[in-house]
Amino acid sequence: MAVPGKRMPKHFSLSTIGCDEDIVLYCQPCDHDGPRLPAHGYCVDCREHLCETCFTLHKRHTLSRHHYLLDKNSMPQTMSSASVHPSQPDNLTKPCPKHMKEMIKFYCQNHETLLCSVCVTLEHTGISCEVNYIPDISDLVINSKEHQVILKAMDTITKQCCKTSEDVKKIIAKSNSSLTDVLADIKKFRREINQRLDELERQAEDAAKAIQQENNKNLKTVETTCDDVTKSLKTSSGIIQHLNTSKQADKLFMELKLAEQMIKDYEKRVHQLAAFDVKLYNFISNKEISTLLEKDRSLGTFTEKSLKQPSPPPAVDIKFRKTTQQGKICVETSKDKQACYITGMTLLTPDLLIITDWCNCAVKIVDTCSQSVTDQLQLDTIPSKVTSVTSTELAVTFRDKQTILFISVYANKLKKKQTLKVDGKCQGISCYQGKLVVSFVQPAGLQILGTNGSILKTVRGENIFSWPVYVTTNSNSIYVSNCKMKTITRLNWQGEVIGSYGGITKLLGITLSDDGTVFVCDYDRNVIEEIAGDCSTGKVVLENVNSPYTVCWCAETSQLYFSCRTEQGKHDNFLQVFKLS
Incomplete structure (x- = not known):
């Protein structure tokens, strides 16, 4: 039996103490540092026997006040092996x-x-x-599953870091390489600008030299004529004076009459010389070029293409729309020789709608407030589709001529500007942030162009396009109406197909709403359908309409404009207007 007041040896076995009735239980906390005191209770949580003092304090201390305690009668009458064999120091x-x-x-x-x-x-x-x-x-935790899982997770993250580092290294190299190409393009562009400016300077110098040559030629003519007249008049004057002094009346009479005729002729010649229009000149710089030289202008912009695959935009649920007919607008004018055939439509402002009239070879401005045509530009060939480039400029496709015509709009008047030649029979056209997206029916395909005609991207393939007649764009997507494939094809700005929508019998005009959905004309079913931006779903919003052909959405007024093609003037000469809410 252990002697009271002495510390228990650190290494002992219960078997050395003797029989059960001889075992004396002591306070284990006190047994570490102080006098040995008999156990008065037991803490289940700590798995320790406690003396009376420690038992009382155990119930008061914040760390142990909620531990489960057993009194002297209920406590274990043997010491646990964990207590008998103290653990290694922590x-x-x-x-x-x-x-x-x-x-x-x-x-x-x-x-x-x-x-x-x-x-x-x-x-x-x-x-x-x-x-x-x-x-x-x-x-x-030694050799535990947690130990293995954590090591495996660390190894996985390490490998991911290495792969990410390598991937970033590669795409940074690509980015730097693209910037090297950009710098080369900038220098090339600068050389082109210099060459063009040199050419314009030569043209201006040639024009100035031509005027100088004309001035010098006129001066020479005046000097020669005046010298001849002066000499002739002096000679005649001398003869007249001599004949008068010598009183040779007959000769003097004839000489005077000849002089009278000479004076009339010379007066006319001098008058003609005085009619030369000689001008002073000043140089006025080209405003467009001067604007480019302003301090806040740049040589160009960097277009970006992410090397990461973009996350697809979330699907758009098509909400229920209440439709109300607002009336119709007559687009027939006195210049028209046939019933209207409206094939293209775009909004320049909420008040100005631009339409192309196929049969009458015209582009027309429609004032939506007065509901009338306010200007009409006659063309020498058939226009196809139209888009707004800026608030004062339009672009119109001409399928048969394979050209795009730019038209300015100033004071509600249309005026032709430059023409752009393209690589095929162009149909649909849409402009977004200075880029033209043009669809071609022959060869079937699509191109993204700069407004100067530079080709940024070409997409072709029989499995992608078949008679793509209309196109519309926003920041995320390009939508093309494939008439013969009877599908809406959705592409990203890299030219990759990212969605499609089918089930339309004869697909024609399309337009984008402000919330990213697409309105589509189904010519054969006599309906206009609204399709989600991700091309996942669609529903009919207008039905029983007369052969809808082309369509345009106004976000400011929530109005939908569309034309009809029935070959009956009572329908085709009008634009239908519906409010959708």
Whole structure:
């Protein structure tokens, strides 16, 4: 039996103590540092026997007040092996990030957080958290599944970091290479600008020299004529004076009459010389070129193409729309020789609608407020489709001539500008942020062009396009109506097909709404359908309309304009107007 007042040896076995009735249980906390005191109770959580003092304090201390305690009669009458064989001394020397003077010694199961004693006392009490002393649970992690999972996760992240680093290195190299090409393009563009400016300078110099040559020629003519007249008049004057002095009356009479005729002729010649229109000149610089030289202008812009695959936009649910007919607008004019055949339509402003009239070879301005045609530009060939380039400029396709005509709009008047030659029979056209997207029916395809005609992207393929007659665009997508394939084809700005919508019997005009849905004319079914921006779903919004052909949406007024093609003037000469809400 152990002697009271002495410390229990650190290494002993219960078998050395003797029979059960001889076992004396002592307070284990006191047994570490102080006098040996008999056990008065037992803490189930700590798995320790406690003396009376420790038992009382255990119920008061914040860390242990909620532990499960057994009194002397209920406590175990044997010591646990964990208590008899003390564990190895801990290595808990890591400071707490919140309380730097305290070491981390505990772990909260609920919050999965490492704690010091202050953290436990202030934030993780026994009521809300299950807190463990690390040495009591640490043996469980050796060769554990958690140990293997964490090492595997670390290895996975390490590999991901290496791969990401390599991937970024490659795309940075591509980006830097593209910028090298950009710098070469800038220098090439600069050379082209210099060449063009040199050419314009030569033209101006040639014009100035031509005027100078004309001035010098006129001066020479005047000087020669005046010299001849002066000499002739002096000679005649001398003869007249001599004949008068010598009183040769007959000769003097004839000479005077000849002089009278000479004076009339010379007066006419001098008058003609005085009629030369000689001007002073000043130089006025070209405003467009001067604008380019302003300080806030740049040589150009960098277009971007992400090397990452863009995430597809979320699907757009097509909401129920209430439709109300607002009336119709007559687009027939006195210049028209046939019933109207409206094949293209675009809004310049909410008040100005631009239409192309196939049969009458015309582009017309329709004032939506007065509901009338305010100007009509007659053309020498049939126009196909139209788009707004800016608030004062349009672009019109001509399928048979394989050209695009730019038209200015100033003071509600249409005026032809430059013409652009393209590579095929162009039909649909749409402009977004300075880029023209043009569809071609022969050869079937699509091109993205700069407004100067530079080809930025070409997309062709029989499996992609078949008679693509209309096109519309926004920041995310390009939508093309494939008439013969009976599908709406959706592409990104890199020319990749990212969606399609079918089930339309005869697909013609399309337009985009402000919320990203697409309105489509189904000519054979006599309906206008609205399709989600991701081409996933669609529903009919207008039915029983007369052969709808081309369509245009006004976001400001929530109005839908569309033309009809019935070959009957009572329908074809009018634009139908519906409000959708």
